[in-house]
Structure formats: structure tokens, C-alpha cells
Amino acid sequence: MAQRAMMVSMVDPIAQAPLSLTERRKAKTQLDIARCAAELFSERGVSTVTADDIATAAGISLRTFYRYFRTKEDAVGPLLAGGVTDWITELTATPADVPAAAALESSARLTLTRTDRFGVDSLRLTRALLRAVPGDPALEAVWFRVVHDTEEALVTVLGERLGPDADPLEVRLLAVAGNTAMRLAIQTWAGTGDTAGDEDTGPTPADIAVRCIRALTAGVGSALDPSAG
Template identity: 50%
Template structure:
């Protein structure tokens, strides 16, 4: 199998796992059921994942990859705080029903994770990995001479802003759009967390 096909298979399994966790909860779902819904053999499931909770990681990571790509595409000259805020708002926007459905699935998954430590551990692990991958992207946007500590703090703030916003939103019945939506909450969290950061380097942006 090519790497692309492998990634597609992992995402198929991840989607199946999320659906079943939302429907039945992690305790009511087996790896065999996830494999069956994804249309793969059980041995294929265990080729990629150690346990049923781990199966959701590719789907969570794909969301982090998307918003990091949006950030990397920032126009030259944009300040790092502005770039982070814009990328977060765009990543959590709902231009169509598919995006809205994705957020609702995240809500269901986070609710399922509330009573499942292993599932929460996957959520936290994916966020930690995303934060680490975000550091060089923020450094590029901040420009040469930016304080490395502030770059790391900004990467952590942006990651936590999204995580906390999604967790807070998932605990409510707020809509996917509006003042209590994930996008609005994440921007609010980011502004609070980055209140004292300047992130101005010699180049003030890529280019």
C-alpha cells in the first residue's frame, strides 16, 4: 500500500471509531466493531493502532494539520499574533455543513472522553504533538530575531486556545457559529493568553 492509501485507511478507521464512540461510548465499543464499520480486517486495525482509543488520533491530528497549514500560508509581513488569530478563526469556521458536522463530531468525542481516561490521553497527546510542530511555523512568521521563548509560548498559547475552546464548547449546547462558537471562544482564549507577548523579530514575518 502507498503512504497515501495507508493514511486514507487510518482516517477511515478513525471516522468509524468516532462514530461508534459517540453512539455507544468507548466502553460500549470494541476494536472489532470499529474495524467492521471501517470495512477492514481486525488485523489491519491492530497494524495501525494499539487500542480502540488510539484510533481517533489521525482524525484529531488532521484538524491540527489543517490549521497549521493555514498559519503557514500567512501573508508576508503579518504579525504573529494576527496570523495566529486569523488562522484559528478560519480553521474553526463553518463554511459548509461538512465543517459543521466535523465540529459536532468533535463535541461528541470530547463528551465521550469525559469518562474515559485513555481517550482523554489521546486528545492531550495530539495537542502536545501539534504544539511541538507549531513552533517552527510561528518562528518563521515572527521573523529572525524573535525571542525563542516567546515563540514557544505563542505556540503553546495557540494550541491551548483551541483545546480549551473546544472543551468548553463541547460541555454546552452552543451552536457551531455565533458568540459562543468554537471560533469565537478560541480567539477570546488566544487574546487572553497572548496579552503580554510582542513576538516582533528582525524580519517581522516571512519573506
């Protein structure tokens, strides 16, 4: 139950099937809990925060917390996966005549340049959270689970985009390249800036993502772009 909810928001980015009211409420509750967990982890450190602390901050009972998540670290999954959902949604909406590699790039840029308050705050929380990931095996496991799920989602969307005649290996390679590029970009950005005030003087996360995507999809992207020949 929790695993699927991590990969969806109001609309499933793969199936484009609207969620029921119950599913939307469940997803919102999970995201609210995730945001509280991320705030606490970044402020106090993972080791000092308990599941009870997260439940209290989220305004729920400990029993309710464990209905949604097995561990305190699992609680941040929906926040991390929310960015994935946004990216997949933007990628799916990119016009079909845009080459796959270019579609990955443009959708990543759109995802990482949101200016609405919720989007900006989600990026801030994700950045703070990823700064706490290194050295914490349980948080790393959640992060890499989201990374794995992202690759599978990309394979599905890119496979549909490129059509039934596309080489499955090439589709997988493009998904791996795009996924790795985004992961590197987010992790690189998380390691920059002022950790206290998050004042940036370097490249934006979108700039880093575009650079990584262009570098890692160069060979695969040209092989899959019909206009390249």
C-alpha cells in the same frame, strides 16, 4: 508510523512535502477508521465498543485495524489531529507581514468555520468525541498527545515565521498560548449545546477560539510584534 500519519493529511503542514500515493492511501484509511471509531464512541460509549466493532464499521479486518492502531482509543487520533493539520496549514499560509498573534487568530477562525460537508462533519465528530473524553484515561491520553504534538508544530511554524532572531522562549510561549487557547475553545464548545441534536444557541467555536487566543497571547504577542514598538 501511526504517530506521523496523525499529523499529516495530503500535504505535510510543516515540511510542505507532498505525500506519496501509498502515504495518502494510508492516511485516508486511518482517517476513515477514526471517523467510524468516533461515531461509535459517541453513540454507544467507549467502554461498550470493541476494536472489532470499529473494524466492522470501517469495512476492514481486525488484523488490518491493528496494523494501524495499537488500541481502540488510538484510532481516534487522526480525527483529532486533522483539525490541527488544517490549523497549521492555514497559519503557514497567512501572509508574513501579519503579526504572529493575529495570524494565530485568523487561522483558527478559518479552521473552525469550514462550511464544506467534510469539514462540518469533522467538527461534529470532534465535538461528540470530546464529550466522551472526560473520565476515560485512554482517550484522554490520545487527546493530550495530540495537544503536545500541536505545540511542537506551532513552535516550528512560529519560529520560521518570526525569524532566527526571535527569542526561542518567546516563540515557545506564543505556541503554548495559542495551543492552550485552541484547546480551551474546543473543549468549552464541546461542553455546550444540545447533546442530542447539537443545536447551538451560544458562541461558535471560532468565536470562543478568538476570545481565548486574544486573552492568552496578549502579552506575548505584543512582545513579538515588531510594529508594537
